[in-house]
Amino acid sequence: MASTTTPVAPADYARAVIDPHAYAAWDPLLDRFDWLRANMPVARIEAPDDSHDPFWLLTRFDDAMKVSKANTTFLNHPRASVFGLKSSEALIKEITGGSPHLVESLVQIDAPKHPKLRRLTQDWFMPKNLVKLEGEIRKIANATVDRLLAHGSEGDFTKLVSSPYPLHVVMQILGVPEEDEGRMLVLTQQMFGGQDEDLSQSGLKNLTPEQIAQIVAGAVKDFEAYFAGLARHRRANPTDDLATVIANAVIDGEPMSDRDTAGYYIITASAGHDTTSASTAGAMLALARDPEQFARVKADRGLLAGIVEEAIRWTSPVQHFMRTAAEDTEVGGQAIAKGDWLMVNYVAANHDPERFEDPRRFDASRQANRHIAFGAGAHQCLGLHLARLEMRILFEALLDRLDSIELAGEPRRASSTFVGGLKALPLRWKAA
Template sequence: MMASNPAILPGDVAREIIAPESYAAWDPLLDTFDHLRDTMPVAKVVAEDDVFEPFWLITRYDDVMRISKDNKTFLNNPKPVVFATREATEFARAATGSNMLVDSLVVFDAPIHPKYRKLTQDWFMPRNLKLIEGEIRALADKLVQAMIDAGPDVDFVKHVAAPMPLHVIMQILGIPEEDEPRMLMLTQQMFGGQDADLSGSGMENMTPEQVLELVSGAVKNFEEYFAGIAAERRANPTDDVASVIANATVDGEPLPDRDMAGYYIIMAAAGHDTTSATMSGAMLALARDPEQFARVQADRSLLPGLVEEAIRWTTAVQHFMRTAAQDVEIGGQQIKKGDWLMLNYVAANHDPAQFEQARSFDASRSPNRHMAFGAGAHQCLGLHLARLQIRILFEALLDRIDSVELAGDPVRSSSTFVGGLKTLPLRFASQ
């Protein structure tokens, strides 16, 4: 039955849903999502001061899955595909003519999206990734050894989880190793602009306008860098993904400069931050649960399950937005054409209707149809690469580490979009 009046979130709950610091606290936020799934699974979020456009918050797994798979009814492009204030959206439109500072695969709808996705899709399929598996394994062994040499107390994020996927995606893109620190800094400013530690900018003293300028500056820096890479790969193409993008044509025409830059940026940025967060999440879970660590170490057939559970439990990409292309009913609420919706993957991946004891980390969980990679046409292009890296890393860790425990309090980043641990202090015993 359709509700006659929309369920509108109370102001304090609405503020919690969009506050970056809520995603750093985590457990209280999961409490809120548990309550909302039971009482207001499809709820209108309205800003008291009109600072952002009203949107529908979707928290149940089944509803998030339904919307994700229906790319005709729920579009990516008409409005921002990531939550943004009115000011941020207006800033992006003034700077770029688009709703987003970066136009990439996650922004486009059909018919453009499938044509762009097809350009690099084969590169990220398992059969092709096998060609670089040896290099990824050598990197994992190197980083684990460096962690052991630095131990027994280390920050796992700094020593392993951050550098490994960064190096892998940069090698795939053909980026020189000496430029990796620059890529990490720009990614953190773009995705971590809400977190003062990650943006490295004294952001806590900035106005919202200055934060926008910081993120915009990172995007411009990315664009300038990749314009140089594209020019080089057109002149001297190689077998890396950068060459594929630089020389790609769609409908007989080369990619527009802005779309090409967006393609590079989404791969360079989203290709490592999310995997890093997931690696750290898995390590945190095992550090808290010595019995599960020992179980996985003794039975490596649990590793694929550990990988999937780490992806679900961490949920590095915390939401995406969609825009309704027509009137539709969801969860008893009438969604109007043009309405904005937040698919909250954190809430969906902790829905007890889909995941028994959803807050527990269970490497043997089966089935585990999580939403961390999305679903449908926009399912994450790099999901096979992420799984491969996480599996290889934990193979190396379990071969070399006898035990692990927390050596301090882990700290999550403050971010509504891409989140995860920014520090994970560990104490370990090596073999």
């Protein structure tokens, strides 16, 4: 029987859940999730100052999986699918003319429209098609490692490898000219990392919610203008790239709307590289801290798949999504009312000790590593096979050509509640 009492999270815990700076301090954040999971796994997060609407925080793996798979009970579209304060939500609605979403993409759309949009590129992202790209991705990976070694024996891995490599892969797939990749990186960092003074390029440590929303909105507007031009070009000059598929897509016998087309481009261009970048850097951090594990993986390439999967779980680049209850229901024994807002926190779920033994330990040989970093159900990440392929190929090249790695300074995480990961990873390496 579902409990109708309200387990309200302590104020300091509630603040940490929505504070972007809390996500930059990883272990203290995980400590808080551990306490919440043990004491109130479905916790009510409230704002004493009424700065945001209350929501339910899910910290257990099983609860996160249940909500992620129940796509008719828990919806993406009625309210924001990413947490925001009331002031930011009001600004977004003003910009969009009433929609809670700056971008209308696969992430924000529910059935019956969602599966129609997803089918447009689903086959394109399947392994049987991606195998055709393996040779080109390998060239990009080798060129990336060339640049790393040419740089010397020490540097920031995020700037030298983990940011530019997946960016170049995805931009090649989309047909974006290499000279525009820097612009795409800046826009992605502003859109996903608008809460971080370095990634937003604001230089301000304590941005107001309104300032953050303006930075994100500006990035989205720039993205839309760029991809509108790309779409026009691909309609006039179709090729065999993904940009052409999106530009010429037809839904229910009609060309896809401009807003849906822009959303498709933006989610592919941005989510397609920023998340892989975070997982790649996370794996290198773990291996730099554990020379024995690095040596084991270098000697046994059968562990490569384990490195990739563990890095994605351990890092959890997409840190949460919000869902809205379409009906009265229950989660984890807690009554949930129709219209309630829920946060599926993937960081917490992927560090649930009931699911993962010693979850804070990075273990490339971890067995049965069925994490939820890619989501689940109808909204499971469309690019998961591409992300795994990119990471495997890159680590093959890195392990072939590096003899050792170690930290050369203090790693720094991004201040972001949504997409997060390392923004600086100073390493020292020795070529093989």
